[in-house]
Amino acid sequence: MQEEHGIEDSVEQFMRDAEAEVAMQRERYGIVWDAGLTRRFVEGSGDTYRFLRSNGVAFNRFIERPKQHTAHRMVDLDDTFSLQKAFLSAFEERGIEVRYGHRGRRLIVDAGRVTGMEVETPAGPSHIAARAAVVLATGGYQAGPELRRRYQPEHLAATPYLGVPTCRGEGHLMGQAVGGDLINMTMVQPLVIVGSALVEDSIAVNVEGCRFHDEAGPYDDRVAALLEQPDRSAFYVFDDITATNKRHLVDQMPRAAVSAPTLAELASLIGAPADALEATVREWNALVDSGATPDPAFGRVVMPVDRRGTTWDPSGRRPWCWE
Numbered sequence: 659m660q661e662e663h664g665i666e667d668s669v670e671q672f673m674r675d676a677e678a679e680v681a682m683q684r685e686r687y688g689i690v691w692d693a694g695l696t697r698r699f700v701e702g703s704g705d706t707y708r709f710l711r712s713n714g715v716a717f718n719r720f721i722e723r724p725k726q727h728t729a730h731r732m733v734d735l736d737d738t739f740s741l742q743k744a745f746l747s748a749f750e751e752r753g754i755e756v757r758y759g760h761r762g763r764r765l766i767v768d769a770g771r772v773t774g775m776e777v778e779t780p781a782g783p784s785h786i787a788a789r790a791a792v793v794l795a796t797g798g799y800q801a802g803p804e805l806r807r808r809y810q811p812e813h814l815a816a817t818p819y820l821g822v823p824t825c826r827g828e829g830h831l832m833g834q835a836v837g838g839d840l841i842n843m844t845m846v847q848p849l850v851i852v853g854s855a856l857v858e859d860s861i862a863v864n865v866e867g868c869r870f871h872d873e874a875g876p877y878d879d880r881v882a883a884l885l886e887q888p889d890r891s892a893f894y895v896f897d898d899i900t901a902t903n904k905r906h907l908v909d910q911m912p913r914a915a916v917s918a919p920t921l922a923e924l925a926s927l928i929g930a931p932a933d934a935l936e937a938t939v940r941e942w943n944a945l946v947d948s949g950a951t952p953d954p955a956f957g958r959v960v961m962p963v964d965r966r967g968t969t970w971d972p973s974g975r976r977p978w979c980w981e
C-alpha cells in the first residue's frame with residue numbers, strides 16, 4: 659500500500675523507529691525486545707498485506723502517527739469482519755479445520771514434550787493430540803483481572819479493556835505451567851478507550867468545556883493528558899451522525915454515552931459551562947471546515963475523514979458524549 663501511494667520506507671527505517679519506541683517505553687516498563695523478531699515482522703508485512711488484499715480485505719487510508727512513524731504505515735481497515743472471512747477461506751483452501759467453542763485448559767506433556775491439549779467443549783472435557791506442535795495464540799490477557807493484578811497496580815487491574823472477553827491470558831498460563839517464560843507482562847499500555855474507538859470523530863473536553871490535548875496523539879500522551887484533568891475526568895464529544903454510523907463501537911463502550919437536544923443542555927448534563935462548550939465545538943468545526951492540518955492548538959493531524967466537524971444545532975442533531 660505504501661508503494662501504491664509513493665511512500666518511501668524501508669526495513670531499516672522501521673527498525674530505527676521501533677528502537678526509538680522501545681527506548682521510550684523502557685522508561686515506563688520492563689521491556690525484553692527481540693529485534694530479530696521485529697525484523698521478521700517487518701520483512702513479512704508486505705506479504706501479509708498482499709495475502710489479506712487477495713483474500714478480500716480492504717484498507718481505506720493511512721492514519722498518520724508523526725511522533726512515532728517516520729513514514730506513513732498505519733492503515734484504516736474497512737471492515738474488521740473481513741479478516742475472519744479472509745482467514746476462513748485460506749484455511750479451507752489448506753484443509754485446516756476450525757473448532758469453535760473449544761477452550762484450551764492445559765497442555766499435555768509426555769516425556770518432556772508437549773503432545774496435545776486438554777480442552778473444554780460444549781459436549782464436555784476432551785483432548786486434542788498434536789500431530790507436530792501446539793502453537794498458543796490466545797491473544798492478550800486484558801480480560802483476565804486476576805492475571806492483570808499480578809502485573810498492574812490494583813486500581814488499574816479491573817478497569818475496562820478493549821477487545822474480546824475470551825482473552826483472559828489462558829495461553830500465557832498454560833505455557834508458563836510447562837516452563838514457558840513470560841515477558842513484557844508489565845507493559846499494559848493504558849489507553850483512552852473512547853478516543854481510540856472514535857478517534858477521528860470526537861473531541862475531548864474537560865469540565866471547563868475546553869479541549870486539552872491531541873485526541874489522536876500517542877496513546878501514552880492521551881492518558882497523561884487525561885490524568886492531569888480535575889478528578890482524572892473528561893468528556894469525549896461527538897455528534898449524532900457518528901453515533902449512528904459507528905453504533906457498533908458506541909455500543910461496545912463500558913459506560914453508556916449520554917446525549918441532549920442541544921450542546922447547552924449537554925453542557926449542563928456534564929457540569930461544564932455552556933458558552934465554553936459551544937465555543938470549543940464552534941472553533942473545532944471552523945478548523946475542520948478550513949481544511950487546515952495540523953490543529954494549531956495541540957498538533958492533531960488525524961481529522962474526520964470527510965472533514966466534517968461536530969454538527970449540532972441548528973441542523974437539529976443531538977450532540978453526544980462519554981465521560
Ligand SMILES: Cc1cc2nc3c(=O)[nH]c(=O)nc-3n(C[C@H](O)[C@H](O)[C@H](O)COP(=O)(O)OP(=O)(O)OC[C@H]3O[C@@H](n4cnc5c(N)ncnc54)[C@H](O)[C@@H]3O)c2cc1C
Nearest residue numbers: 760761762763795796797798820821822824825826828829
Ligand atoms: C477494538 C480494537 C481495535 C483494534 N484496532 C487495531 C488496528 O486498527 N490495527 C491493529 O494492528 N491492531 C488493532 N487492534 C489490535 C489487534 O486486534 C490485536 O493486536 C490482534 O487481534 C492480536 O491478534 P492475536 O491473534 O494475537 O490475538 P486475538 O486476535 O485476540 O485472538 C486470540 C483468540 O484466542 C482465543 N482464546 C483465548 N483463550 C483461549 C483458550 N483458552 N482456548 C481457545 N481459544 C482461546 C480468543 O477467543 C481469541 O479469539 C485492535 C484491537 C481492538 C480490540
